[in-house]
Amino acid sequence: MGPTTKRRFELLPVYYLLPSLFLVLLINFYPFVSGLLYSLSDGSLIQQGTFVGIVNYLRLFTMPDFIHSLYFSAIFAFFSVIGSYVIGLGLAVLLNKDIPGRGFFRVALLVPWIVPSIVSIISWRWMLGAQEGLVNTFLVWLGFKPILFLANEQWAIFTVCLIKIWRSFPFMMISCLAGLQSIDQSLYESASMDGAGRWQSFVHITLPQLKSITVVCWILMTIWSFNDFDTIWLLTQGGPANATENLIILAYKYTFTKNDVGTGSAMAIVALIILMTLATLFLRNQNKSQD
Structure with missing residues (x-):
């Protein structure tokens, strides 16, 4: 085989990847660049506007609604990640044992993750959204007063976080279950011989062995929660009184309702920077722990 033929075979995988690479750049890179350019201008949906530099970014941190949406986005992501992980890990530990109906429960508990978001969220809104709702x-039948789950600010925040946890725990469960099944059982046998109880084995064997999967799940769930549009929009549209308005919904409102594309794009870019920073910190901390 000559050098020319060898070089042709080395470039063959690149040729196969070029169409996919082109599509990825077209679908992801072009909108990102367009959004970045919009964030540096004062344009609208109709007019492109003029270049204003970082004025839109500087103005964000003087806007009370932006500060509030940033705070709520962090709260929403934090409780969504922690709540879904605790429930998912607990169910994964339970389903990893030889219990009756284990196969059925493994499939049934995936329903919140599998059902389309518009179906599940509209169903929740029907049950919670009015005084005559099912809940x-x-x-009232039990003798309590009806609760305005989506009309009261505190209850609305609690409700959107709870429904997000309900939708997200199956992903955590199936990921942790896969990690649990890969743990060498001889570790537990050795710990049992040394007198370790179940809780000690869980803390010193299970959790460390799941650390890599946990970090990846936390990163993905943080990104999904921070960027969650459909859960909040279908439930409250950011209300009441903007109490559940996260950064993505605020960017949407500025872009398509207030026709301020520059400010809306700047908010989206800020959200991207925050998420990239968090993901980098998570991964760097994991690499230091492994070293």
Whole structure:
């Protein structure tokens, strides 16, 4: 085989990847560059506007609604990640044992993750969104007063976080279950022979062995929660009184409702920078722990 033929075979995988690479750049890179350019201008949906530099970014941190949406996005992502992970890990540990109906429960508990978001969220809104809803009807039947789950600010924040956890725990469960099945059982046997109990084995064997999967799941769930549009929009549209308005919904409102594309694009870029920073910190911390 001559040098020319060898070089041709080395370049063959590149040729196969070029169409896919072109599509990825077209679908992801072009919108990103366009959004970045919009964030540096004062344009609208109709007019491109003029270049204003970082004025839109500087103005963000003087806007009360931006500060509030940033705070709520962090709260929403934090409780979504922690809540879904705790529930998912607990169910994964339970389903990793030889219990009756284990196969059925493994499939049934995936339903919140599999069902389309518009179906599940509209169903939740039907049950919670009015005083005559199913949940309030049941509360009145028990002798309690109806609760305005989506009309009261505190209850609305609690409700959107709870429904996000309900939608997200199956992903954590299936990921942790896969990690649990890869742990060498001889570690638990050795720990048992040394007198370690179940809780000690869980803390000193299970959690460390799941650390890599946990970090990846936390990063993905943080990104999904921070960028969650459909859960909040279909439930409250950011209300009441903008109490559940996260950064993505605020960017959407500025872009398509207030026709301020520059400010909306700047908010989206800020969200991207925050998420990239968090992902980098998570991965760097994991690499230091492994070293």
